[in-house]
Amino acid sequence: MQDVTAIQWPLWRSVIFRFTAIYLGFYLSFLQWMGNLPVVSTFTELYNEIEKLLVEWGNRTIFHVKDVLIPMGGSGDTSYGYAQLCFFALVSILGTLVWSLFDRRKNYDKAYYWLMVILRYYIAMIAFTYGFIKVFGFQMSFPTLTQLATPLGDFLPMRFSWLFIGYSTPYQFFSGAAEVLVGVLLLYRRTAVLGAFLAAGVFLNVAVLNLCYDIPVKLFSIHMFVFSNILLLADAKRLLNFFVLNKPAPSSPSFTLPEKWMRIGRIVLKTAFVAIFAVVPFYSMYQSLHQVNVVSPANKPITTGMFEVVSFEASGRMNEDSLRWKDIVFENYNGGSILTTDTLFRQRYNRAYFAYVTDSLKQNISFKKRSGDSLSLFTLQYSMPDTNQLLLKGKIKNDSLKVVLKRRRRNFQLAERQFHWLSEDNR
Structure with a gap:
């Protein structure tokens, strides 16, 4: 060299x-x-x-x-x-x-050059990782029925921001595509400066979003913004000449690889990097896209929708007003929520979240705190006179329970994904 x-x-x-x-x-x-x-x-x-x-x-x-x-x-x-x-x-x-x-x-020119190469590829790796998740819409999801039924004021700032981004698939795709573009540009020396510019803008937006909405990735996103600017500092004089002083900007200095095996090694390593951190994640996300919301017949939810409690008969602690069920939501996956303060469930945003598994032969439904739990909280018998009614009965610990549910026809305007080129008033 x-x-x-x-x-x-x-x-x-x-x-x-x-x-x-x-x-x-x-x-x-x-x-x-x-x-x-x-x-x-x-x-x-x-x-x-x-x-x-x-x-x-x-x-x-x-x-x-x-x-x-x-x-x-x-x-x-x-x-x-x-x-x-x-x-x-x-x-x-x-x-x-x-x-x-x-x-x-006297100087650290070689060490500095290779340190910037390592930093460049690290930022590219992070950009690919988070970019592909957004491109396929997996980082932020569209609001569920439970979230649509939750009063806006009950959400924490982070969840509010997550729903804001998840609501719009095109916007999430756009933000993810920008991150993927950062990764691509940083892979090549000719476009590395442009990639660092874009990276600084992308990660500044992420850092400010994390700071303003109390998203717990503040340290990491600030690091990514600082790292992007460290890359730009390597060309600070050239950039100052071009953008501010209106002077000629010479080409960026670089090290040559005189040996053939070195040049081949660089190509092999770059190809391996692209395969591991770009091709494999892309293919993995693509495969996952076809498995989203796919539920096996044995575990298919009873019915998707929001149900109001028509009748609630209980004994023991379940008869307390604060623990009585007001409504229940079954999502299009094996989960849902109940409007109750019962801490037997996982409490979030003033609702009780649960996962469940149904057994169509025994006509029962097992409620869990989380989908990954091996043990159930309790199991109830169910029957469905029609698609709009659901009857649950059984025991929760030592307390008997009988609940009659009726489907509630609730239309959420937010779920309609409205868009208007022409808006005559402030909607």
Whole structure:
């Protein structure tokens, strides 16, 4: 490989590079996002355990984010996430000090170039991952009957934003296509700057959305926005000349690969990257598209719709006013919700969510808290005199229950997906 330049870097630039390289080394660790591979998974578990011990030690002795750290799961903004951020920053600062004391090289042109290549492909990987999910409409779903029947004021900001995006399939496709385009542009050096520009805009929008609607991916989305701008900083002088100073912008410097095996290796690695992080996810999403809402005959819901409770006869705790069922929704999948405060179910947005499995031979329906649960909360006998009536009876624990339900013809304007080119008034 040939050096692009032999110009000595100023001290401040060398220090910033060292800090950035160490921080990205922790944040972009391949053990974090390739942990499912058979061989790598063993090292991933060990790496994660060591990191967990160090983060918790740092939190106890230095950071004090929270006495007991909550691990990251559905949320990336947990106390552990913030303690991990502090740990990465602290180690990067200390590593930069040590590196600066012992390293006296003039510049880091080669290392900087390859670090930007790694960062470029990491952003492309994330863009493909989230982009394809949106393109196929899997990240945000159209509001269910339960959600349509829930008062707007009962939703948390995150769920409100999810429904806002999920309502419009074209808008979600558009946002996903923009992310996929980011991934494609970042794969090639000629279009990398344009890809970084688009990435900065896309991830800025995501970060602001997360901040304004309290979506728990704030740290991650802010990182992606910052990383996109780090890519742009590599061409800051050229961009300043072109967009602001109206001066000629020379071509971006790059390293050549003199050996044939290196050039072949680059093609092989790029092809493997595209196959793993673009082709495979696309095909997987395409296959899943044909399986959405497909319910096997044995587990087919009784009937889809919203039912109001005509009669509710119960004994024991079920007879309390707060626990009595007011209405029940059966979705077009094996789940639904009940208007009740009963904590036996999964309470969300002032409704009780459930999953269920029916047995048409025994004429019973088993209610579960979640679809993945192996044990049922209770099982009731059911009968359907017609498609508009449903009778449930049985026991919930030691309390007897008999419920008569009648289909409620409820039309939601939001579900009609209305669109008008010509609007004569403010709708």
